[in-house]
Amino acid sequence: MAEKVTIIVFSGNLDKALAAFSLAIGAVAMEMKVTIFFTFWGLSVIRKDKKVSRTRGIMRKMLNLLNRGGARRLPLSRLNMGGLGSSMMKKLMEDSKMPSLEEMISMAQKMGVEFVACTTTMGMMGISREDLIPEVGRLAGVATYLGEASEGKINLFI
Amino acid sequence: MKADATLDCLGLYCPMPIAKTREKIKDLRIGEVLEIISDDEGIKEDMPAWCKNTGNEFLRIEEREGECRVYVKRLK
Numbered sequence: 001m002a003e004k005v006t007i008i009v010f011s012g013n014l015d016k017a018l019a020a021f022s023l024a025i026g027a028v029a030m031e032m033k034v035t036i037f038f039t040f041w042g043l044s045v046i047r048k049d050k051k052v053s054r055t056r057g058i059m060r061k062m063l064n065l066l067n068r069g070g071a072r073r074l075p076l077s078r079l080n081m082g083g084l085g086s087s088m089m090k091k092l093m094e095d096s097k098m099p100s101l102e103e104m105i106s107m108a109q110k111m112g113v114e115f116v117a118c119t120t121t122m123g124m125m126g127i128s129r130e131d132l133i134p135e136v137g138r139l140a141g142v143a144t145y146l147g148e149a150s151e152g153k154i155n156l157f158i
Numbered sequence: 159m160k161a162d163a164t165l166d167c168l169g170l171y172c173p174m175p176i177a178k179t180r181e182k183i184k185d186l187r188i189g190e191v192l193e194i195i196s197d198d199e200g201i202k203e204d205m206p207a208w209c210k211n212t213g214n215e216f217l218r219i220e221e222r223e224g225e226c227r228v229y230v231k232r233l234k
Contacts, residue, residue, distance in 0.1 A: 026173035030211040
């Protein structure tokens with residue numbers, strides 16, 4: 001049976017998301033089965049560029065205004081410099097013929113990586129299914145993660 | 159070394175060479191040899207590890223002028 005890998009993407013940073021997707025793609029290349037769980041700020045990675053659903057409540061509206069999400073909008077965890085760092089990193093990646101995060105997301109999904117979004121943080125932040133990119137296959141909670149993680153030897157929190 | 163197929167991974171970084179190797183090796187018959195050309199230093203450690211995990215045979219690496227030619231035999 002194929003070895004199992006689970007990755008929790010908690011952070012909404014470009015660099016951390018790149019690390020997560022490199023590992024996921026590499027793991028599939030090693031014939032492993034990969035599930036990525038997106039929670040908290042990590043939901044930004046799998047959000048569409050534009051919010052589709054109506055946001056209820058002033059605090060959620062503010063949160064979604066300040067934290068708009070979408071893979072192309074993620075800041076760097078260090079040296080972001082108001083987005084300049086993130087743009088420079090993308091330019092360096094392009095020059096080095098590295099795939100962009102958006103390309104890696106689509107590649108991972110086509111290779112069979114499963115994307116699971118955490119319903120608790122979605123509810124708290126006012127994010128609906130239609131706000132997430134179509135690559136997301138399932139919405140679930142902690143039990144689903146633990147169930148899958150208990151089958152795997154490699155379980156990462158990024 | 160003689161190979162049955164060649165995969166050009168020049169300019170590509172991890173994890174692309176192993177991801178492409180996984181795709182490409184499916185085109186070969188069992189027992190055939192795939193040559194992977196890469197200039198990513200990591201390939202020297204990554205390809206043996208990939209072979210070990212996927213049950214294919216790592217044959218050898220030929221290195222010249224910063225370019226690695228890696229030979230892998232498809233076993234399954």
